[in-house]
Amino acid sequence: MTTRIHRDPLGRFDVIYEPGMARTPLLGEAETPVRSDGEVPPCPFCRGSEQYCTFTIASSEGVDGWDVRVIPNRVPLFSIEGSTEGFPDGIYDTIEGVGAHEIAIDSPRHFDTPYDYTPSHWQKLLGVVVNRLSDLKQDSRFKYISYYRNYGSQAGAHLEHPHSQILALPFVPFEIRHRQNKFEDHMRSKERCFICDIIHHETSHGQRILTENESFLALAPYASRYPFEVHIYPREHREAFESTNREDLVLLSHILYECHQKLHISLSGPPLQMTLYNRPRKSGGFHWSLELVPLLLSTTAITMGTGVYVNPVTPEQVVAAMGSRSCEEIIENT
Ligand SMILES: [Zn+2]
Numbered sequence: 001m002t003t004r005i006h007r008d009p010l011g012r013f014d015v016i017y018e019p020g021m022a023r024t025p026l027l028g029e030a031e032t033p034v035r036s037d038g039e040v041p042p043c044p045f046c047r048g049s050e051q052y053c054t055f056t057i058a059s060s061e062g063v064d065g066w067d068v069r070v071i072p073n074r075v076p077l078f079s080i081e082g083s084t085e086g087f088p089d090g091i092y093d094t095i096e097g098v099g100a101h102e103i104a105i106d107s108p109r110h111f112d113t114p115y116d117y118t119p120s121h122w123q124k125l126l127g128v129v130v131n132r133l134s135d136l137k138q139d140s141r142f143k144y145i146s147y148y149r150n151y152g153s154q155a156g157a158h159l160e161h162p163h164s165q166i167l168a169l170p171f172v173p174f175e176i177r178h179r180q181n182k183f184e185d186h187m188r189s190k191e192r193c194f195i196c197d198i199i200h201h202e203t204s205h206g207q208r209i210l211t212e213n214e215s216f217l218a219l220a221p222y223a224s225r226y227p228f229e230v231h232i233y234p235r236e237h238r239e240a241f242e243s244t245n246r247e248d249l250v251l252l253s254h255i256l257y258e259c260h261q262k263l264h265i266s267l268s269g270p271p272l273q274m275t276l277y278n279r280p281r282k283s284g285g286f287h288w289s290l291e292l293v294p295l296l297l298s299t300t301a302i303t304m305g306t307g308v309y310v311n312p313v314t315p316e317q318v319v320a321a322m323g324s325r326s327c328e329e330i331i332e333n334t
């Protein structure tokens with residue numbers, strides 16, 4: 001039975017229903033290998049176990065074989081076949097669950113964490129993601145391509161092997177619509193990009209900047225929902241992540257490496273969610289960002305009920321706690 005999307009009539013969120021599926025997220029992504037000798041089977045995502053997975057959609061090759069590999073999710077949230085035409089149901093809006101669901105196996109090494117990736121490994125991973133987003137955006141049925149990673153079971157990861165997800169959605173989800181509206185309002189009233197204004201303000205003042213290079217900036221945001229939340233922006237106005245050129249991928253890889261090292265040093269490698277906020281397929285007026293959220297606190301009732309977050313650490317304290325060691329210093333000391 002196909003999934004379907006119900007849009008909240010108050011416009012606050014969207015719900016994906018999977019009728020009849022007692023889904024255990026991500027556990028069905030790959031065939032579980034069966035060993036006749038009773039040994040614990042190998043992880044299907046490890047290098048050397050490729051036969052247990054479905055075909056490879058994209059990869060980045062290293063000297064010993066693949067370093068990053070993208071495969072179809074064996075139990076996808078959406079079906080690839082069908083129409084994405086929405087239809088009314090009385091006062092409600094429903095959309096058929098047509099889309100694509102891919103898994104990026106971030107590393108061939110089972111016990112790697114995002115805190116272990118070198119700048120060159122980040123570059124390979126980001127390069128593969130850029131190519132997948134570019135490819136999926138060619139399909140006019142997919143209105144938004146989401147890229148995200150949960151690291152650690154508290155952050156929602158159900159498989160130990162490091163991986164991230166690429167989800168092509170048949171609709172623009174609430175959070176992105178909300179951001180688009182904010183961009184459009186700001187552009188209409190001030191004729192400037194909202195994020196470019198934030199970058200201008202933060203670089204003028206400097207107290208919430210975690211790290212920066214000539215193309216990217218990492219901030220502890222002014223209104224941080226969670227302790228040690230980090231937002232990464234391209235300094236210049238850049239709407240679509242998949243338009244990032246090779247030189248900027250190198251610089252972004254260094255920023256990501258440095259942010260992860262700072263989180264690792266400050267918090268001993270916390271459970272972490274990383275989400276890309278990117279321009280929808282048919283849209284103008286966006287400025288992409290990558291957001292890192294360490295899962296140190298659970299969401300409280302006040303947040304569920306009011307959208308108010310209680311955060312014990314100010315962004316200025318985060319910058320002070322995460323130190324000012326530069327990327328070069330971190331590389332030299334690892
Ligand atoms: Zn593995």
Ligand SMILES: [Zn+2]
Nearest residue numbers: 193196237287
């Ligand atoms: Zn901008």
